[in-house]
Amino acid sequence: MNQQRKPLVTHIFTADPSAHVFNGKIYIYPSHDIPHNGEDNDEGDEYLMEDYHVLSMDSTESTCVDNGEALHMRDVKWVSKQMWAPDLAYTNGKYHLIFPARDKNGIFRIGAAHSDSPIGPFKPDDDYLKGTCSIDPCVFVDDDGKIYMFYGGLWGGQLEKWKTGSFDPNGKEPDPDKPALTPYCVELNGDCNALASEPFHVKIVDENGNDILAGDEDRRYFEGPWMHKYNNTYYLSYSTGTTHYLVYATSNSPTGPFTFRGRLMEPVIGWTTHHSIIEYEGKWYIFYHDAELSNGINHRRCVKFTEITYAPDGSIIKIDPYK
Ligand code: FUB
Numbered sequence: 524m525n526q527q528r529k530p531l532v533t534h535i536f537t538a539d540p541s542a543h544v545f546n547g548k549i550y551i552y553p554s555h556d557i558p559h560n561g562e563d564n565d566e567g568d569e570y571l572m573e574d575y576h577v578l579s580m581d582s583t584e585s586t587c588v589d590n591g592e593a594l595h596m597r598d599v600k601w602v603s604k605q606m607w608a609p610d611l612a613y614t615n616g617k618y619h620l621i622f623p624a625r626d627k628n629g630i631f632r633i634g635a636a637h638s639d640s641p642i643g644p645f646k647p648d649d650d651y652l653k654g655t656c657s658i659d660p661c662v663f664v665d666d667d668g669k670i671y672m673f674y675g676g677l678w679g680g681q682l683e684k685w686k687t688g689s690f691d692p693n694g695k696e697p698d699p700d701k702p703a704l705t706p707y708c709v710e711l712n713g714d715c716n717a718l719a720s721e722p723f724h725v726k727i728v729d730e731n732g733n734d735i736l737a738g739d740e741d742r743r744y745f746e747g748p749w750m751h752k753y754n755n756t757y758y759l760s761y762s763t764g765t766t767h768y769l770v771y772a773t774s775n776s777p778t779g780p781f782t783f784r785g786r787l788m789e790p791v792i793g794w795t796t797h798h799s800i801i802e803y804e805g806k807w808y809i810f811y812h813d814a815e816l817s818n819g820i821n822h823r824r825c826v827k828f829t830e831i832t833y834a835p836d837g838s839i840i841k842i843d844p845y846k
Pocket of ligand 1: 795
């Protein structure tokens with residue numbers, strides 16, 4: 524049955540899907556949105572997630588299965604609230620769920636939990652990964668075995684509050700004519716329980732080699748990074764937040780600099796847009812979310828997927844999610 528562009532599950536609200544392929548099956552690691560009637564705001568207070576469920580599909584034609592609760596906030600010592608968009612890395616024979624949440628001081632950090640199975644349950648570390656901040660981790664294991672984590676998000680994700688190197692609750696985005704903030708990149712150790720290098724901001728430039736500026740809201744980084752490799756080129760894709768696009772930039776190195784290439788997906792129903800990209804049986808797919816299932820309530824989202832294709836020059840053919 525064709526499952527594309529439909530909510531993959533409807534019994535719970537899900538968002539921020541990070542998809543991976545293990546042993547011929549597709550596993551999806553989403554956020555789990557909790558319905559409530561509170562207001563939306565720029566801090567993202569409406570996103571009140573408390574746990575993670577792992578979804579799986581035997582193939583792109585199969586129905587999606589919810590494998591139940593894989594990790595709950597009550598079992599994570601360092602978390603106070605808001606377990607947002609996770610990712611999963613398989614290294615050293617273990618599955619590592621990498622997830623952001625607010626620590627006991629209300630500051631977003633990134634932590635890890637580990638399992639022998641891709642569907643968990645995951646055993647969390649006692650503390651977050653020291654040296655991390657902000658949200659939206661994407662863990663990319665390169666062909667040489669190096670493990671890179673890309674992360675960061677503006678506004679609710681607090682990225683602009685770390686501009687000075689330490690947490691400044693009054694930190695603001697750069698002025699519109701200054702280089703935009705970009706995601707952090709860092710290497711993880713083999714067990715994914717510590718950083719293995721110093722985090723740095725990747726460079727994202729335009730076709731002339733100039734930094735993308737903070738005022739360029741159609742192109743500047745906002746949140747939700749994803750890294751994939753196609754034909755030996757590294758693709759860093761992300762959400763532009765306020766303009767609601769998914770866009771991408773490419774490089775011949777996983778650490779950049781990345782050159783902006785274009786738009787990948789037009790806006791979806793709902794404020795946020797967040798995705799991942801995988802290869803499955805020789806075809807490429809984007810997993811994403813929208814708020815169709817709740818008729819547009821921003822914090823009641825549903826994950827979907829659809830096929831993507833590449834032009835001969837490596838550019839990705841843009842998706843309109845509703846055409
Ligand atoms: O789900 C909470 C936040 O909304 C994520 O961290 C962002 O990427 C956005 O999708």
